[in-house]
Amino acid sequence: MSLSTPPPPTQRILGIDPGLQTTGFGLIDITGSRLQYVASGVIETLREDMGNLPARLKVIYDGIREINARYQPDMASVEIVFVNVNPQATLLLGQARGCAVTALVSCGLPVAEYTALQMKQSITGQGRAAKSQIQEMVKRLLQLPVLPRQDAADALGMAITHAHASPSMNKLAAQGVLSRKTHGMFKGGRNH
Template sequence: MNTGKVVRILGIDPGLRVTGFGLIDKAGQQLAYVQSGCIKSGEGELPQRLKVIFQNISEIISTYKPDMAVIEKVFVNVNPQSTLLLGQARGAAISAMVALDLPVAEYTALQVKQAVVGNGHAAKEQVQEMVKRLLNLPAIPQADAADALAAAICHAHGAHLGKLATKGFRVKGGRLV
């Protein structure tokens, strides 16, 4: 990695059963893998599962000291109950990040896939393979961790500067779709 300022980015792929996390360093145009993994919240009561997510993300932040965080936005699926539960897991993750004063960026899965694969409708396997290549990993990362790393890569590639807004997305009702 070059000797320019290094920015550490934490990516989060929220989930109630499994929340993926991934950390990368960016120096200039170079990206370097730091760490990734999955937080498993178990099968208990919802408040306890949310506590596991909150505590684990807080610990990751305290250990790796990222400069910023990125989280995937929730999509609405056919099961409203699943969407609500996912939203609560996402809320626990965001709460941990903002409680430790991290700035948080948000991207849709479509935006992340577009930035990493070049196709907003790419399959999970394509995302995993591109994350492996972009970070020069020895093996393909687990799907949830790969999605979290992809979110961090999306942010590192300048998505927050509006570059994705002109690549196959359109504005509808004030929102990027």
């Protein structure tokens, strides 16, 4: 009598590439080390009045909640936004990102965060990859028939990055290596 090992569980990861005009999303399933494409696309706020920031943020929030309800992901990963040349654009992008993270958390999803550099290194092997290189590698990794749209490719890249990183992160967490920092804490919030 031989005992067979049960197949590894399948987990669904939602990747988000935040943007105020266009927020990319991408969903993949991971079973062991096998990646499978589920869906991708964008949430666009271009139909709203450009000066009506709350209405545009609501479109992003509602869109992410709709994606969650439709595809039932197990976890999410979001790009970390850094300050760029234009401080006003950075603030607006930060609000779009905060809105996306809030929507994910309101759906009860654990959220991982990665920089664009980490995603590019994970997908292409180099941190300075062009958007077209990311699109091509995402297409290859997920065996897609056509190149995904740039924002969707970045979001799928976020999901793939988390799929690659999460087994290692889980092992480190089990060993207590990733314990939460308590220095620099102020009344339960981060102060660094």
